[in-house]
Amino acid sequence: xxxxxxxxxxxxxxxxxxxxxxxxxxxxxxxxxxxxxxxxxxxxxxxxxxxxxxxxxxxxxxxxxxxxxxxxxxxxxxxxxxxxxxxxxxxxxxxxxxxxxxxxxxxxxxxxxxxxxxxxxxxxxxxxxxxxxxxxxxxxxxxxxxxxxxxxxxxxxxxxxxxxxxxxxxxxxxxxxxxxxxxxxxxxxxxxxxxxxxxxxxxxxxxxxxxxxxxxxxxxxxxxxxxxxxxxxxxxxxxxxxxxxxxxxxxxxxxxxxxxxxxxxxxxxxxxxxxxxxxxxxxxxxxxxxxxxxxxxxxxxxxxxxxxxxxxxxxxxxxxxxxxxxxxxxxxxxxxxxxxxxxxxxxxxxxxxxxxxxxxxxxxxxxxxxxxxxxxxxxxxxxxxxxxxxxxxxxxxxxxxxxxxxxxxxxxxxxxxxxxxx
RNA sequence: GUGGUCGUAGCUCAGUUGGCAGAGCGCCAGGUUGUGGUCCUGGAAGUCGGGGGUUCAAGUCCCCUCGGCCACCCCA
Numbered sequence: 001x002x003x004x005x006x007x008x009x010x011x012x013x014x015x016x017x018x019x020x021x022x023x024x025x026x027x028x029x030x031x032x033x034x035x036x037x038x039x040x041x042x043x044x045x046x047x048x049x050x051x052x053x054x055x056x057x058x059x060x061x062x063x064x065x066x067x068x069x070x071x072x073x074x075x076x077x078x079x080x081x082x083x084x085x086x087x088x089x090x091x092x093x094x095x096x097x098x099x100x101x102x103x104x105x106x107x108x109x110x111x112x113x114x115x116x117x118x119x120x121x122x123x124x125x126x127x128x129x130x131x132x133x134x135x136x137x138x139x140x141x142x143x144x145x146x147x148x149x150x151x152x153x154x155x156x157x158x159x160x161x162x163x164x165x166x167x168x169x170x171x172x173x174x175x176x177x178x179x180x181x182x183x184x185x186x187x188x189x190x191x192x193x194x195x196x197x198x199x200x201x202x203x204x205x206x207x208x209x210x211x212x213x214x215x216x217x218x219x220x221x222x223x224x225x226x227x228x229x230x231x232x233x234x235x236x237x238x239x240x241x242x243x244x245x246x247x248x249x250x251x252x253x254x255x256x257x258x259x260x261x262x263x264x265x266x267x268x269x270x271x272x273x274x275x276x277x278x279x280x281x282x283x284x285x286x287x288x289x290x291x292x293x294x295x296x297x298x299x300x301x302x303x304x305x306x307x308x309x310x311x312x313x314x315x316x317x318x319x320x321x322x323x324x325x326x327x328x329x330x331x332x333x334x335x336x337x338x339x340x341x342x343x344x345x346x347x348x349x350x351x352x353x354x355x356x357x358x359x360x361x362x363x364x365x366x367x368x369x370x371x372x373x374x375x376x377x378x379x380x381x382x383x384x385x386x387x388x389x390x391x392x393x394x395x396x397x398x399x400x401x402x403x404x405x406x407x408x409x410x411x412x413x414x415x416x417x418x419x420x421x422x
Numbered sequence: 423g424u425g426g427u428c429g430u431a432g433c434u435c436a437g438u439u440g441g442c443a444g445a446g447c448g449c450c451a452g453g454u455u456g457u458g459g460u461c462c463u464g465g466a467a468g469u470c471g472g473g474g475g476u477u478c479a480a481g482u483c484c485c486c487u488c489g490g491c492c493a494c495c496c497c498a
Contacts, residue, residue, distance in 0.1 A: 004471095007489065060423075061496080091498090123496070124423075133498065197496090292497055311498065338498030389450090396459040408457075418457075 008131025023346045030159035036114035036138045041095040047087040061121040063088040088120040092137040100141050101325035110142035139334030146261040148333040149299050150268035156335050164347025166280040171302045173289035180254035185226040200290035231287050240266040243285040295321045313337040353402040354381025359409040
């Protein structure tokens with residue numbers, strides 16, 4: 001009998017949970033100091049809300065839930081839509097927009113939300129990639145200016161710093177810049193999505209691969225070449241400001257406001273970097289950052305770290321998403337930390353398990369319980385441990401398990417409470 | 423969803439052309455020690471991921487299936 005959890009999910013042992021809780025508390029504490037308030041939404045949502053047509057692939061990844069009360073045997077030819085009506089959320093952003101639309105009247109403007117919770121995607125699992133995983137999300141709803149982006153990035157970098165993660169690279173791009181690039185090289189509106197996906201793969205397949213795939217998609221050979229020319233010139237500028245200046249020259253179709261906002265974001269990042277330890281933060285304009293979710297409308301971000309194989313955080317502006325639920329356009333922006341990807345990288349002090357009360361079987365049980373009670377009344381943790389084997393071996397085991405002190409209770413009496421030391 | 427690769431004790435892994443299921447560590451017991459990982463002796467423990475097939479005989483060969491890892495796809 002296989003007692004393992006379902007594929008792509010994990011059991012978490014006490015030490016893992018202790019680490020996760022401690023890291024989570026640090027992140028949440030950091031976010032709270034920026035004014036983000038924690039909310040919770042259900043794990044399930046109406047399927048129609050989760051699969052509103054954005055990205056056919058994403059819909060396939062949703063875990064769908066059968067309607068209640070179906071007959072044990074369903075008729076042949078019945079449509080899937082008649083069998084399922086709910087689904088497990090695949091991110092925290094879509095539920096947030098429903099939450100906001102439902103509660104807008106009780107929320108301040110702008111509303112800064114923090115969410116920490118599990119999401120599900122029915123992907124093929126790999127290391128660092130699960131079917132159930134945890135996101136740490138912060139979002140600002142109702143702030144149209146780039147103040148939201150600057151604040152979200154600073155909060156995320158501060159939170160990562162609080163758990164000891166430094167040397168982060170912030171890759172910034174803008175969906176409007178991407179659209180201007182596509183227009184400039186002659187990619188039609190309908191081919192936009194596929195064009196973005198190919199561009200996103202540049203760091204994996206190189207320019208040769210990008211050109212090949214563009215041709216495969218039916219673009220002329222000139223598209224790839226022109227694309228490479230523009231992207232290389234921008235990324236070769238050496239500084240974000242230089243990159244923005246070149247982007248302005250090369251992509252005349254882009255609105256001035258896009259450039260201004262990018263400058264503001266980089267200015268904010270450089271100020272954050274100046275206040276942080278040297279090397280803790282680098283930022284660049286990377287015109288190949290795309291982000292998978294289709295709902296982004298403005299600046300988009302991906303945070304990379306040399307120790308992480310893939311992005312540790314990502315996000316961006318999604319000004320049209322709340323409007324789908326609320327019926328009235330409300331600007332919004334958010335960033336999500338991939339909790340499962342940063343938790344192992346985080347600085348972590350194991351919790352103190354307190355006092356181990358080593359008792360032999362000869363000691364009356366009530367006496368041991370009484371002792372433990374007294375320890376707990378003093379505010380410490382106490383755990384009853386049966387005395388067995390060699391004392392020195394048992395003490396060493398307890399020490400490495402996380403206990404900080406011990407008491408030996410024997411029929412002859414009770415020892416002093418002594419510290420366990422390495 | 424597609425392709426590759428692996429799956430033997432709690433853990434890390436050996437296991438030859440198919441021929442009695444193994445080691446180290448850990449765990450348990452006893453001795454030594456007697457308030458800090460000593461040493462010695464002994465012990466428990468595996469339907470060899472699961473199912474089917476070939477064979478006198480399968481951990482080993484074949485098929486299916488489940489799971490891990492890797493590359494796609496996509497993403498945090």
